[in-house]
Each structure stands twice: as structure tokens, then as C-alpha cells.
Amino acid sequence: MKQPEPRHTIRFTLTTVLLAGLAWAQTNPTPTSAVAAMTELFGDQVIARGKSFEIKRSQLDAALLSFKATMAARGQVIPPAANLQVERELLQQLIRIQMLVGRATPEDRAQGRANGEKRFAQVKERAGSEENLLRQLKSVGISPDQLRERLIEEAIAEAVIIREVKVQVTDEDVRKFYEENPAQFEQPEMVRVSHILLRTVDAATREPLAEEVRQAKRKQIEELLARARAGEDFAALARQYSEDPGSKDRGGEYTFPRGQMVPEFETAAFSLKPGEISDVVTSPFGYHILKLHERLPARRIPLAEVQDRVREYLTTQAIQKALPDYVRKIRAEETVEVLVEDLKPVELADLPVETNAPAPPRARR
Structure with missing residues (x-):
């Protein structure tokens, strides 16, 4: 009934895409898992690897199925001519996450697990019941345990970024944003x-x-x-x-x-x-x-009530600005190989780093 409130954290596209597709999946059930069927027929080929990871075909197929579910939820269909480029982009996202997880410290993993479990609990709550969640996830080709692990993995990647891509947001930065954007903090x-x-x-x-x-x-x-x-x-x-x-x-x-x-x-x-x-x-x-x-x-929310959200938003923006150079650096260190010729990016240097662009903090509604 209620519109979801925007999140202001760094979120990688793969799980965001999957979760967005669950509303569509709830009313468009799939009797069998397309990913499992393809894996059974053709095996699970390694399609990319680096020093610390391998990515298999089934992982890319699952990401693609989730992406298509999301497009269907928006009333859109991927044109056949675009399928290959979508696969290339999704593969690059999988590579980025695996590179980051490979650099995680024990502290990163502990923080990521805690955040991932919290996000999984939120997904379960939104689904309304265990039965609804199982039906929705089956329709996009994964199990609850697979979703939990995906959420944890991406939360670990976020923890690595926050630790390694060091940015500093001062109290003055927070105050300046608050004062220069008064409309963002008007609560009706x-x-x-x-x-x-x-x-x-x-x-x-x-x-x-x-x-x-x-x-x-x-x-x-x-x-x-x-x-x-x-x-x-x-x-x-x-x-x-x-x-x-x-x-x-x-x-x-x-x-x-x-x-x-x-x-x-x-x-x-x-x-x-x-x-x-x-x-x-x-x-x-x-x-x-x-x-x-x-x-x-109606009121204007005092700075004291929103300063943490403003700081988080400004930190996310600063990290996203620095992220492309950081990803290029760790990619070179990992000596990443894409093993399927058709899936190799046309021009790797021009590929964007896909995270959810954060919305400016607004008064909570």
C-alpha cells in the first residue's frame, strides 16, 4: 500500500535487480528453474576468473533471469539484439563483486554478514510470509539460502569499498548541504x-x-x-x-x-x-x-535529526566518484580473464561501475 522509502547506501545492481523483480515474480510463477535446466543440459562452465575467484555460467544465468524479471515488472522487454550486451554488463558486475570480496578482511566479512542478514530479514518481512517468499524466489530461479548469501556477499563488497576507498565528510560539509538544500528537509x-x-x-x-x-x-x-x-x-x-x-x-x-x-x-x-x-x-x-x-x-526537520543521513549520502557520493579508478586498479591486480569470447567487453575502460546512485536525503515520510 505504501511507497518504499529510498535507501541512501551503496548498493550493487545484481541484488537490487533481483529484489525489484520479486513483485513481478509473485504474479508470474515459473514452474521450473530455467537456470537449473540450462545447467543440467550444458554443464556449469567457468566463464571468467581472476587470482582469487571464478565465475560460472550459472551465476550469470541467474543474474540475467533476475534482470529480465525486473524489466518485465516495469513493462519492458530486452530486445534480442541487446541480450549479449546485457550479459556482458552483468558479468562485469559479478566480477567487481568477486574482486572486492576477495579483498575482505575478517572485520569486513563480519560487518557484511550482519548487514546482509539484516537485509534478508527485511526482504522476508516485505514478502509477508515464508510461503510468499519461496514462491517469489522460485519464479526468479533461486532459493532463500542463495538470496541470503548473495545479500551477504554484496554487503561484504560494500564494507571493503568503505574501508579502502577512504573519504572524509566533515561536520561543515554536512551543515553546508543542509543549509543549501532546505526543500529536502521540509516535512509535510x-x-x-x-x-x-x-x-x-x-x-x-x-x-x-x-x-x-x-x-x-x-x-x-x-x-x-x-x-x-x-x-x-x-x-x-x-x-x-x-x-x-x-x-x-x-x-x-x-x-x-x-x-x-x-x-x-x-x-x-x-x-x-x-x-x-x-x-x-x-x-x-x-x-x-x-x-x-x-x-x-508540517515542519522543517532540524539538522540534528538528519545529520547522520546527510553524512551517509555525502559519503556515498564521494565514494562513487572515486570508485571507477579503484575498480580499474584492483582489476589489474587480479589479472581478470573473461574466458568466453562473446562475453568480453568491447572496451573495458569505458564500462561504468554499476552502483545505485543515492537519492538526496529528504524528510522522512
């Missing part, structure tokens, strides 16, 4: 609400549920409304009955400004008084009841 009026959702569409297929099921849910939401207005703990009711995986464990709670929720939900939330419980609200997701906890007036 927000509301903090809890809600209970009973879905009238299938969570996986987005198809409407049968009429008799919708009628039963309407009756149930009316009963829950009566219980909430009679004084039962709203958060406890949400944890027990709500079918919104993104909020039920928090007692149904969201804090948001205008423009982030579906219109029916937003209109109801902003029309309530603190402590008031709405009538039944119907949205494309199903039936809701909402309780408003508080209104948060």
Missing part, C-alpha cells in the same frame, strides 16, 4: 493511523475473490468495527485479524503524508479526529477500518 503534514484490512482480492494473483467470500469479509469487518468502537484494543485486533502483511505486526500502524496511499485510504485517514475510528472504507485492496492516533504538522 502527516497522520499516524492504524488500520485493519480484510482483502477482497487474492494477494498473489490480484484477482477478485468469490462473491460469497467478499460478503463474508464484509460481515466480518462490520463485526470488527463494532468491537473496536466498543473499546477493544485496536492494535490487538489488527495483529490478530488484519491481512496487510506490511503493518499487522505493528498493530496496523502507518505514518504518512498526502500522496502515498490509495485515495480512499488517504481521504479517510485525513478526515478523522485523533482517537476517532472510521466507518468501513473500501479500496482496491479490500475493506478497511482506520483509527487516527495523531496529526503531525
Whole structure:
């Protein structure tokens, strides 16, 4: 229901691509793993290597499948003529990650494992259930353990970059950015609400549920409304009955400004008084009841509340500026070879270093 908040950390493209494709995979299941089938038929050829690593065909195939899933999620298809160039770029990303992991210290590995496990837990939470996660990952050709290891590996690579590509962001740099970008730190009026959702569409297929099921849910939401207005703990009711995986464990709670929720939900939330419980609200997701906890007036967020995010953003920008030269240096030290002629980059020196460009820090919404 809610738009995701942008992250301001260095993130390599491969796992970002995979995670972006999971929403598409949820409604486009694949009965068998294309990567496993190709590996069984043709073996798992080593396609690139350096002093400290090898990359096999199955790794590139998995990255390509994830990339295509992401393109499908955006309504795009890779033209056949572009397939080879996409494979070349993805292979270069795999090489970069392996080179960095090969330079990791024990401290880098410990930090990377901790960060990777945290990211995996976030993926599981967003999936809503273990069953949903398994179905989504199967559709893009990997297992939960493989995703966990991929997240950990990329987090280790990030730790190496932060340690080796040394940059310094001063307090004055942070203050200057804050003062020169006031619009980034304006927080609009927000509301903090809890809600209970009973879905009238299938969570996986987005198809409407049968009429008799919708009628039963309407009756149930009316009963829950009566219980909430009679004084039962709203958060406890949400944890027990709500079918919104993104909020039920928090007692149904969201804090948001205008423009982030579906219109029916937003209109109801902003029309309530603190402590008031709405009538039944119907949205494309199903039936809701909402309780408003508080209104948060518009304000400019003080520097003290955002200085860590500003420092992280400026550090990321500085690292990304220095990253291409650093990658060229370690590539020469690794004496990297691409063993499949078609996968060799046309002009290696011109290839970009692919990380997610960080969005400027904004007021949290």
C-alpha cells in the first residue's frame, strides 16, 4: 500500500535487480528453474576468473533471469539484439563483486554478514510470509539460502569499498548541504493511523475473490468495527485479524503524508479526529477500518535529526566518484580473464561501475 522509502547506501545492481523483480515474480510463477535446466543440459562452465575467484555460467544465468524479471515488472522487454550486451554488463558486475570480496578482511566479512542478514530479514518481512517468499524466489530461479548469501556477499563488497576507498565528510560539509538544500528537509503534514484490512482480492494473483467470500469479509469487518468502537484494543485486533502483511505486526500502524496511499485510504485517514475510528472504507485492496492516533504538522526537520543521513549520502557520493579508478586498479591486480569470447567487453575502460546512485536525503515520510 505504501511507497518504499529510498535507501541512501551503496548498493550493487545484481541484488537490487533481483529484489525489484520479486513483485513481478509473485504474479508470474515459473514452474521450473530455467537456470537449473540450462545447467543440467550444458554443464556449469567457468566463464571468467581472476587470482582469487571464478565465475560460472550459472551465476550469470541467474543474474540475467533476475534482470529480465525486473524489466518485465516495469513493462519492458530486452530486445534480442541487446541480450549479449546485457550479459556482458552483468558479468562485469559479478566480477567487481568477486574482486572486492576477495579483498575482505575478517572485520569486513563480519560487518557484511550482519548487514546482509539484516537485509534478508527485511526482504522476508516485505514478502509477508515464508510461503510468499519461496514462491517469489522460485519464479526468479533461486532459493532463500542463495538470496541470503548473495545479500551477504554484496554487503561484504560494500564494507571493503568503505574501508579502502577512504573519504572524509566533515561536520561543515554536512551543515553546508543542509543549509543549501532546505526543500529536502521540509516535512509535510502527516497522520499516524492504524488500520485493519480484510482483502477482497487474492494477494498473489490480484484477482477478485468469490462473491460469497467478499460478503463474508464484509460481515466480518462490520463485526470488527463494532468491537473496536466498543473499546477493544485496536492494535490487538489488527495483529490478530488484519491481512496487510506490511503493518499487522505493528498493530496496523502507518505514518504518512498526502500522496502515498490509495485515495480512499488517504481521504479517510485525513478526515478523522485523533482517537476517532472510521466507518468501513473500501479500496482496491479490500475493506478497511482506520483509527487516527495523531496529526503531525508540517515542519522543517532540524539538522540534528538528519545529520547522520546527510553524512551517509555525502559519503556515498564521494565514494562513487572515486570508485571507477579503484575498480580499474584492483582489476589489474587480479589479472581478470573473461574466458568466453562473446562475453568480453568491447572496451573495458569505458564500462561504468554499476552502483545505485543515492537519492538526496529528504524528510522522512
